[in-house]
Amino acid sequence: MRASLAIGVDVGGTKIAAAVVNRDAETVRLLRTFTPQDSSDSIVSAIGGLVEDLLSSDEISGLRPPVGLGVPAQVDFGAQKILFCTNLPLEGGDVVGDLTERLGLPVVMDNDANLAALAETRLGAASGCTDVVCLTLGTGIGGGLVLNGRLYRGSLGTGAELGHIVIERDGPECACGARGCLEALAAGPALARNARAAIRKHPESLLATLTGADPVDVTGEIVAEAAKKGDAVAIALLEEVGNVLGRAMASLANVLNPQVFVIGGGMIEAGDLILEPARKTLSECAMQGVLPGLRIVPAALGNNAGYLGAAVLAFEHFDEGG
Amino acid sequence: MRASLAIGVDVGGTKIAAAVVNRDAETVRLLRTFTPQDSSDSIVSAIGGLVEDLLSSDEISGLRPPVGLGVPAQVDFGAQKILFCTNLPLEGGDVVGDLTERLGLPVVMDNDANLAALAETRLGAASGCTDVVCLTLGTGIGGGLVLNGRLYRGSLGTGAELGHIVIERDGPECACGARGCLEALAAGPALARNARAAIRKHPESLLATLTGADPVDVTGEIVAEAAKKGDAVAIALLEEVGNVLGRAMASLANVLNPQVFVIGGGMIEAGDLILEPARKTLSECAMQGVLPGLRIVPAALGNNAGYLGAAVLAFEHFDEGG
Numbered sequence: 314m315r316a317s318l319a320i321g322v323d324v325g326g327t328k329i330a331a332a333v334v335n336r337d338a339e340t341v342r343l344l345r346t347f348t349p350q351d352s353s354d355s356i357v358s359a360i361g362g363l364v365e366d367l368l369s370s371d372e373i374s375g376l377r378p379p380v381g382l383g384v385p386a387q388v389d390f391g392a393q394k395i396l397f398c399t400n401l402p403l404e405g406g407d408v409v410g411d412l413t414e415r416l417g418l419p420v421v422m423d424n425d426a427n428l429a430a431l432a433e434t435r436l437g438a439a440s441g442c443t444d445v446v447c448l449t450l451g452t453g454i455g456g457g458l459v460l461n462g463r464l465y466r467g468s469l470g471t472g473a474e475l476g477h478i479v480i481e482r483d484g485p486e487c488a489c490g491a492r493g494c495l496e497a498l499a500a501g502p503a504l505a506r507n508a509r510a511a512i513r514k515h516p517e518s519l520l521a522t523l524t525g526a527d528p529v530d531v532t533g534e535i536v537a538e539a540a541k542k543g544d545a546v547a548i549a550l551l552e553e554v555g556n557v558l559g560r561a562m563a564s565l566a567n568v569l570n571p572q573v574f575v576i577g578g579g580m581i582e583a584g585d586l587i588l589e590p591a592r593k594t595l596s597e598c599a600m601q602g603v604l605p606g607l608r609i610v611p612a613a614l615g616n617n618a619g620y621l622g623a624a625v626l627a628f629e630h631f632d633e634g635g
Numbered sequence: 636m637r638a639s640l641a642i643g644v645d646v647g648g649t650k651i652a653a654a655v656v657n658r659d660a661e662t663v664r665l666l667r668t669f670t671p672q673d674s675s676d677s678i679v680s681a682i683g684g685l686v687e688d689l690l691s692s693d694e695i696s697g698l699r700p701p702v703g704l705g706v707p708a709q710v711d712f713g714a715q716k717i718l719f720c721t722n723l724p725l726e727g728g729d730v731v732g733d734l735t736e737r738l739g740l741p742v743v744m745d746n747d748a749n750l751a752a753l754a755e756t757r758l759g760a761a762s763g764c765t766d767v768v769c770l771t772l773g774t775g776i777g778g779g780l781v782l783n784g785r786l787y788r789g790s791l792g793t794g795a796e797l798g799h800i801v802i803e804r805d806g807p808e809c810a811c812g813a814r815g816c817l818e819a820l821a822a823g824p825a826l827a828r829n830a831r832a833a834i835r836k837h838p839e840s841l842l843a844t845l846t847g848a849d850p851v852d853v854t855g856e857i858v859a860e861a862a863k864k865g866d867a868v869a870i871a872l873l874e875e876v877g878n879v880l881g882r883a884m885a886s887l888a889n890v891l892n893p894q895v896f897v898i899g900g901g902m903i904e905a906g907d908l909i910l911e912p913a914r915k916t917l918s919e920c921a922m923q924g925v926l927p928g929l930r931i932v933p934a935a936l937g938n939n940a941g942y943l944g945a946a947v948l949a950f951e952h953f954d955e956g957g
Contacts, residue, residue, distance in 0.1 A: 467892020471924035570789020602793035
């Protein structure tokens with residue numbers, strides 16, 4: 314029997330969101346709590362508590378909704394195990410097994426960037442598309458791929474690390490250990506590094522004025538603010554982000570020939586100041602055969618993409634018989 | 636009813652190969668002819684003649700085998716039309732429609748690099764794998780992707796242009812119009828360009844001696860010959876190819892998380908002189924999560940991959956009801 318409701322849980326570095334979602338992708342009820350930082354058991358306990366609170370509500374009483382779970386970790390989807398998790402103590406624990414036992418409900422888990430891509434494809438900026446590349450620009454650059462209408466995870470479930478394609482062979486060192494990755498050139502820390510250099514070079518700029526006494530404090534938000542006010546130094550910094558992003562998208566377009574790139578994350582607040590140079594570079598650098606109809610659009614679901622994608626996964630996974 | 640035999644046709648720049656292939660992937664009969672260069676009609680006529688010759692043989696008399704056709708062109712697989720073809724006058728013509736009418740048999744067409752990837756996955760170096768990246772190193776660098784056990788073509792059928800991922804942001808200009816693509820750094824012409832520079836710098840090297848009076852004549856074969864005889868200059872040139880290839884494979888591994896890279900094409904004659912530095916660079920540059928079990932292997936089917944892949948496509952496509 315197809316469930317009429319699902320529960321989507323998004324485990325973030327600081328907060329956990331859990332919601333009851335219906336087949337029309339409407340959020341029936343949403344709860345949040347802080348993410349325990351000490352152990353996998355504490356995190357499982359916090360998730361379990363949130364879901365039990367949701368289950369006690371009138372709308373869902375007596376139903377047995379499937380649970381989808383998004384985690385900020387590399388996940389072996391076939392084995393339903395967490396392989397790597399840098400920000401939370403989730404490695405080693407059996408999150409899905411523990412939750413299944415506690416809740417007595419079917420539980421399925423995936424990487425949070427995959428679930429955001431699924432949500433944007435089914436419900437958001439890429440609705441109706443079958444081949445979708447999602448990039449999330451923030452402190453790091455995350456990615457998700459929908460190919461032939463389904464999430465593509467790779468043979469071990471560790472693919473779609475789209476921030477780690479090389480753009481500049483001997484470029485700056487990346488957190489992943491390689492050099493010149495997209496993330497090392499275009500994520501928040503790279504923008505801040507470039508901004509500090511630009512402020513030293515252009516102390517007369519609005520950007521320098523806005524950062525006050527110490528250019529060490531410059532953030533992406535301040536660069537975006539200065540750029541929106543017309544500061545040429547800040548505009549050039551965001552153009553550089555867009556330019557690098559456009560080259561990465563050209564590589565991805567030549568390989569995957571998607572219908573759409575969906576760009577999310579905090580940095581996308583800068584909007585067309587990043588996306589316009591990205592579109593220009595993409596159209597200059599990608600092959601002609603992959604360009605017809607190809608769009609670059611901002612993500613539509615914001616922070617809700619995580620739990621919505623988790624709920625969509627729960628519906629789709631258990632519709633198929635798990 | 637499932638056909639017991641299929642016909643695979645591989646249209647190359649200079650030759651057309653057509654073969655009757657059985658369900659065990661055995662080549663029952665193989666014919667070749669030169670590729671007409673003047674018009675799409677002439678090429679269709681040459682293919683039609685070869686296939687009719689095959690059909691007249693005793694083994695196949697009275698059967699109606701499906702026909703698979705590989706072309707050196709970008710193909711819109713859904714529409715079964717040729718979008719771009721740089722080496723032969725195939726654009727604009729309706730090759731599949733014309734052949735279907737002439738032969739009275741079901742015909743399905745795809746890009747030749749896709750079909751080589753399909754053949755290597757079903758019958759060759761990647762047998763048993765579901766997620767496979769094939770790279771063909773020659774005058775250009777071609778690619779084919781098998782993802783989740785099936786050829787991945789992208790939304791317009793123009794994906795898998797694996798030679799055109801950027802490795803060096805402001806690197807040498809590529810035939811595709813962009814800069815610093817894998818092809819611009821590691822294909823035959825790039826190797827020859829680097830070899831000419833190395834010969835000028837090291838006139839005492841074995842490589843310089845082997846090229847004789849004019850370093851303009853240097854080829855990949857000569858570089859491989861000198862390297863196999865221990866010439867340090869030639870070895871370094873092939874290491875550079877492997878190094879660039881390894882970085883490209885790291886990007887592709889991070890995105891696609893395949894089980895295996897299959898490397899084919901003329902340049903692969905150099906074997907481990909290219910593949911060993913490629914393996915080393917891949918393991919240094921790719922993320923840890925995509926490395927377990929990941930292999931780099933030479934292609935197994937050589938020039939036969941084209942018609943074998945075309946026959947496999949014909950079986951699989953028409954088994955599914957076309």
